[in-house]
Amino acid sequence: MSTPLLKFEDISKSTDNFELNDIALDLYPGEVHVLMGENGSGKSLLMQIACGGIEADSGSILYKGQRIADKAQITQLSVDSLYLRQDSSILKMLSIPENLFFEKMPYKIRLLNSIDYEKLNSMCLELIAEFNLPFTIYDNISDLGFAQKQIIKICRAYLSNASIIILDDLFSGLLESEKEILYVILDRLKSRGAGIFYITHNLNEVMEIGDRVTIIKDGRLRGTLEVKTSSEQDIINLLSAKYRMNSYPKLQVPIGKTVLAVENLNSIGVLKDINLELKKGEILGVTGLAGSGRTLLANCLFGFAPYTASSFEINGKQVSISSPHEAIKNGIALVPEDRARLSMFRYLDIFENVAFSSMKRFTNFFSINSMYLRQSVNDYIATFNIPSMTPDASIFDYSSGNQQKAVIAKWIMGREKIFIFDEPTRDIDIASKIDIYNSICNLVQKGVSIIIMSSDIDEIMGVCDRVAVLANNSLVCNEKIENITKKDIIKLSLDSSTDNA
Amino acid sequence: MFATERRRIIKEYLIENTRVSVVKLSTLFSVSEVTIRKDLEVLESEGFLQRIHGGAILCETEGELVPPTINVSDKKTLQEQMYIADVAYDFIADGETIMITAGATNRLIAKKLSTRQNLTILTNDIFVAFEFSKSFTNRLILLGGTLYENALYGQLTQNNLESFHINHAFIEIDAISIENGISVSSVDKASFIQQAFTRTKITTIVCLPDNFGTVSLFKVCDLNFPDKILTSQTLEDKFKKQIFEQDVQLYTSMSLYEE
Numbered sequence: 001m002s003t004p005l006l007k008f009e010d011i012s013k014s015t016d017n018f019e020l021n022d023i024a025l026d027l028y029p030g031e032v033h034v035l036m037g038e039n040g041s042g043k044s045l046l047m048q049i050a051c052g053g054i055e056a057d058s059g060s061i062l063y064k065g066q067r068i069a070d071k072a073q074i075t076q077l078s079v080d081s082l083y084l085r086q087d088s089s090i091l092k093m094l095s096i097p098e099n100l101f102f103e104k105m106p107y108k109i110r111l112l113n114s115i116d117y118e119k120l121n122s123m124c125l126e127l128i129a130e131f132n133l134p135f136t137i138y139d140n141i142s143d144l145g146f147a148q149k150q151i152i153k154i155c156r157a158y159l160s161n162a163s164i165i166i167l168d169d170l171f172s173g174l175l176e177s178e179k180e181i182l183y184v185i186l187d188r189l190k191s192r193g194a195g196i197f198y199i200t201h202n203l204n205e206v207m208e209i210g211d212r213v214t215i216i217k218d219g220r221l222r223g224t225l226e227v228k229t230s231s232e233q234d235i236i237n238l239l240s241a242k243y244r245m246n247s248y249p250k251l252q253v254p255i256g257k258t259v260l261a262v263e264n265l266n267s268i269g270v271l272k273d274i275n276l277e278l279k280k281g282e283i284l285g286v287t288g289l290a291g292s293g294r295t296l297l298a299n300c301l302f303g304f305a306p307y308t309a310s311s312f313e314i315n316g317k318q319v320s321i322s323s324p325h326e327a328i329k330n331g332i333a334l335v336p337e338d339r340a341r342l343s344m345f346r347y348l349d350i351f352e353n354v355a356f357s358s359m360k361r362f363t364n365f366f367s368i369n370s371m372y373l374r375q376s377v378n379d380y381i382a383t384f385n386i387p388s389m390t391p392d393a394s395i396f397d398y399s400s401g402n403q404q405k406a407v408i409a410k411w412i413m414g415r416e417k418i419f420i421f422d423e424p425t426r427d428i429d430i431a432s433k434i435d436i437y438n439s440i441c442n443l444v445q446k447g448v449s450i451i452i453m454s455s456d457i458d459e460i461m462g463v464c465d466r467v468a469v470l471a472n473n474s475l476v477c478n479e480k481i482e483n484i485t486k487k488d489i490i491k492l493s494l495d496s497s498t499d500n501a
Numbered sequence: 502m503f504a505t506e507r508r509r510i511i512k513e514y515l516i517e518n519t520r521v522s523v524v525k526l527s528t529l530f531s532v533s534e535v536t537i538r539k540d541l542e543v544l545e546s547e548g549f550l551q552r553i554h555g556g557a558i559l560c561e562t563e564g565e566l567v568p569p570t571i572n573v574s575d576k577k578t579l580q581e582q583m584y585i586a587d588v589a590y591d592f593i594a595d596g597e598t599i600m601i602t603a604g605a606t607n608r609l610i611a612k613k614l615s616t617r618q619n620l621t622i623l624t625n626d627i628f629v630a631f632e633f634s635k636s637f638t639n640r641l642i643l644l645g646g647t648l649y650e651n652a653l654y655g656q657l658t659q660n661n662l663e664s665f666h667i668n669h670a671f672i673e674i675d676a677i678s679i680e681n682g683i684s685v686s687s688v689d690k691a692s693f694i695q696q697a698f699t700r701t702k703i704t705t706i707v708c709l710p711d712n713f714g715t716v717s718l719f720k721v722c723d724l725n726f727p728d729k730i731l732t733s734q735t736l737e738d739k740f741k742k743q744i745f746e747q748d749v750q751l752y753t754s755m756s757l758y759e760e
Contacts, residue, residue: 247745249752251591364535379554412757431738438755446758
C-alpha cells in the first residue's frame, strides 16, 4: 500500500491515571483499523492523540508522510480528523437536517448567515433516500432512539471532509438491520480514501468490516492482525493472552452460608430472570460487555433501579429493597462506577464524606462528638494511605484513586455486610488499586460478602471466588474461578452478543 | 456500671487477649462508642494500653503478661507486625505443611497461626517453636543446627530440611529492592532460605516497609522470584506499583473493618 495516512512512532504519554507506552501504529487511506481492548486500556487517550487533541510526551506522529513538528500541523491534523464518541452530544436544540449538515450549512447569502432551508431540507431528503435512513426530516431530535442518534453521527462523518475518522464504540447495542446502514456508509468512506479507526468490543463487527485489528492492553499494543487471514479464534487468543496472572492479592478465607439470594430478578427489559446467590466471605465477580446490564444489576440490588423479583432474601429472611435507604438498613453498600456523581458530597470535606454513613456511632445523646469523629476518620484515612491536604480541601481536589478509597472507607466505617463494587478500579492508579484489593481482602476476612462488577477480566480472575457472565439479558455462567479460563469468559460474553444481533 | 468497674474489666480482657476493639467493648457493656473511647483514652494516659485503629493493644512490658518472644518496646512496629500476622492467617488452609523462618514478624505470624488446626509447622526459630509449644492441635518440627540469635542455621539445618515437602513458606528477609532483589544479613541465612525455596510450593516474603529500597549483605533471589510479598500498608506507593508490575502478589495489612 501507499504511504500511511497517519503513523505513530513510539508514542508515550502519561496522565494521572493512564500510561501509554511506546505505541507504534499506522492507518492507511481506505482502511478500517479496529482497536480492541478492555475499558481503561488507553484506547480513548490514544485516539485523542490521533486527532491532535492531546500532545504526546514523547515519540512522533507522521501525517501523510510528514512528521508533525509545529502547531500549524497539529491544527491541520485536528481539522482533518473527526472523533465521534458514543456519548458525544447531538445538538438537541437543532432539527435533524441542521444536525446532519452542521458543518456544511447551505447559505442564501453567506455574509448575512441566512440559511437556505429549502436547500437544506432537499439535501437531507436526498441523503435519507440514498441510505434509507430510519427517520424523517421532521422528527424531533429528542424523540430519536439511541440507534438513530448513532446513525446521525455516522452520517455526519460521511458528509464531512475528514480524512481520519475515529468511531469510538459507536455501535454497540445496535440491531443488525441498523448496522447495515452503517456498513454501507463505512464502505463509502473507505472508497473516498478516508482512514477509519474503529473501536469496538464486538468480535462480529471486527470480522465483518475490519481490515486490520489491533489489541491494546494496559497502555501497550499487544499485536496487530490482518482480519482476512485471521480467524475469530486468533483474535480471542490475542485478547485473552495473559500478561499478568499472579499479581492480585487473594486470601483463602473459608466461605460460609448464603447471605444474599435473589430469584427471578427482572428490570426494565434489560435484565431477565436473574438468579443470584452470595455466601458469607465470598467474592462474586460479574462481567459482561458494555451495555450488558452490569451497572443496572448493581443498582437493582441497591434499590436504586426499578425491578421485580420473586424472592429477595438476606440471611434467609425475605426483605423488600426498593430504595438505597432500605438497602443500607439491610447492610448492603454500593461503590458506584460514577463515583463523582453518585457517591461524593462536593461541599463536604473528606472527613464528613467518610463519616457520612456512620454518624450515629459518634453521637452522645443529641450531639455529634466531632473530636472522636475526626480521630476515627483519621485512622481510616491513614490506613488507606490517603494523603492529607489542607482541611478546607473539597473531596474533589483529591486524585481519583484517593476519592475511590474515601468512598470505600465510608462504607467500611459504616460496617455494612454486603459490598457491591461497580468497576472499583477503573481510571485509578496502580498503588490505589493495590490498596483497594487489599481492603477487599480485609473485608472478606471479617466475614463481609462482596460482588464485583468489572469489565477487567484479569481483575475478575485474580480477585474473585466465583464468576458470573452477563449476556443476552441474563447470567449465562456461574462457575468457580478455578473451573473456568479467561478465554471461556471472553467467549461467553462475545458469543451471546452474536445471538442477540 | 461505674466507669472504674468498666475499666477494670477492660484491663482484664486486654491482659488475656493482648488486643481489644471499641465495637466489641461497646456491645459488651451496652454503652456508646464515645464512652468506650473515653475509657481507652484514660487507660492510655495511665500507660496501660496503646490505642490503635478501632481499639487498643496491651502496653505492659514487665511480668508474665507478654510472652518473651515478642518485643513490645517499639509500639508502632509491633502494631504493624500484628496486622501483618492477621493477613497471614488466611494465606493457608487447615492441614497444610508450612514453614516459618526466623524473624520478629514471623514470630507474631506463628502466634496467630497457633490458633489454627492440624498444621504441620517447620521452623528454625526457637521462639516460633515456643509459640506452638502450647498449641496441641498442630504439629511442630524444629530443625536442628547451630544457634545464632535465637535461630538455627548451618549445614545441619539444611540437611534436616532436605527431606520435607512444604506447601507454604513464610520467609522473613532483611532487605528488598527492584534493582538488587531480596537480600539478608548473613550467608548462612541466605543459603538456608535458598534451600527452603527448593522445598516449597508457595513462598511468601515477609518484611516491614522499612526494608524496601534497601540492600543487605547477601542476595537471596530476584524480586520477582517469590509468589507473594506480605508487608504493612504504610509501604510507599512507588514500591506497590513496581511489585505489581513484576507480577508478584503484594499483600498489605489493610486493617480497616471494625467488627
